[in-house]
Amino acid sequence: MICASKLAVSYPYIAQLRITDFRSYIRRDLSFDGRPAALFGPNGAGKTNLLEAISLLSPGRGLRRAKLEDLARKHGETSAAYWGVNATLSGADETKLAIGQVPDAPRRRTHRLDGKTATGTTIAQQIAVMWLTPAQDRLFTGPAGERRKFLDRLCLPGHPRHGQHTIRYEKARADRNRLLSDGIDDPFWFDALERDMANCGAQIAMAREDTVATLMEQVADRPETAFPKSTAIIEGEAETLFRGGADVHDVEAQITAWLAGDRSRDRRAGRTLRGVHRSDLQVFHAPKSMPAGDCSTGEQKALLIGLILAQARTQVERNPARPLALLLDEIAAHLDERRRAALAQELLSLPVHSLMTGTDAGLFEAFGDQAQMIPISESGS
Incomplete structure (x- = not known):
């Protein structure tokens, strides 16, 4: 030892x-x-x-x-x-x-x-556990799915049930996609799966929006350092509703309506085309007003470190014990x-x-x- x-x-x-x-x-x-x-x-x-x-x-x-x-x-x-x-x-x-x-x-x-x-x-x-690895160095230029995973990891320390909601949402979405691709048109099954997706999707979007809003407050309050300040926003319909002041019940009802209204279009595509699984985290280099993906490799690394340090401070303030x-x-x-x-x-x-x-x-x-x-x-x- x-x-x-x-x-x-x-x-x-x-x-x-x-x-x-x-x-x-x-x-x-x-x-x-x-x-x-x-x-x-x-x-x-x-x-x-x-x-x-x-x-x-x-x-x-x-x-x-x-x-x-x-x-x-x-x-x-x-x-x-x-x-x-x-x-x-x-x-x-x-x-x-x-x-x-x-x-x-x-x-x-x-x-x-x-x-x-x-x-x-x-x-x-x-x-609570947070991490940065070399695989995340190209986060801002990679696919949106990687940024969603990064964002969902940031949510976990402040929202311990976020992972469970994500798993339930993805299971319901996979089941709905099977109905769509198999050409099954059973309102009972669609209603049940879409209720689960709406319930979990609203919780996911709320946790994401709360995490990013709190993170941006932390970034704004800290002094300028070698790790430049960033601004971040979630591009997603459900998250935008929360940002506009909607409550979780309103968002759940809206997701339910979206899914029901999209069944014909989704059936033609064979998959669910809208939802929190399509959201994206957009990050900007605040002093330069530049998208993080357009920054140099070194600047992207510095922005990423700045974000994770700000998130660490946020979690300590929320739960110091x-x-x-x-x-x-x-x-x-x-x-x-x-x-x-x-x-x-x-x-x-x-x-x-x-x-x-x-x-x-x-x-x-x-x-x-x-x-x-x-x-x-x-x-x-």
Whole structure:
């Protein structure tokens, strides 16, 4: 185990992490003291695997969006029977969280809180997890679906049921699409599925609009830094209704009417053509009044970091007693010295548990002795 001296930090954090038969690891134990943690080592050492393990404490499929059965450690052509992730949160009671794969059902995940069976929503109430990965660097120029996923991840810390609403909506939409493509014209089935889509769609749109509105307030209130301010707006019919002052019941009724009125058109297309599954997050470089997608690669990275830092501050203000783990994979690799220093300053001022990865300890020099430096050299031990 890599040990760290205990520091009197004023915010909750992940104190202990243990993973077993996960990715490249047979078993790995880490201790943290609450300072920003820099996990450094060569490519392939397993740094991102550790962040991925932590990301699975939040709803969804983690920062790599991997299938549960693909997470178990592989040895040749065989895989471990199951994997597990255990985390102990700081505090007088040392809350213990555990998630893992069900041995006899590799596509199912178990959750435990202080040794007792729990739900994913219950775990999400104990800790919030946010992340940035290199795969998100082209978020603003990629497909709208990637921006929706990013936005929905931002919603989760403030709206723990958002993931459940999204899953229910997508299931109902898939069922409706099957009716459309199969040429089935049964009002009873359409009415039932559209009610579910409308109910969940309204909740999804409300969470998105609330998240972006609160985020923009946070961005506007902070001073200018090396990470430029952004403006963001959701392009979506349901979200626009909330922005105009409609309540959730009005939006649900409107979505129901849209779906019912679109059945003939959707039947010709074989799919549902409108809804919250078509919404898009538009981000702009505020000082330049320029779409983020038109900015340079470095500016896009800086805008993305600025957004995630603002969201972290928002969540801390909303729920200061809940630990927030901020996972930043290869965060410093493509930042110049000025922005590395600015990032260090931002993270040191945030009452969150930041965990970063990088290939070299020198990438984190700006932290001085205020970061916990953890070398990662062997992923299988």
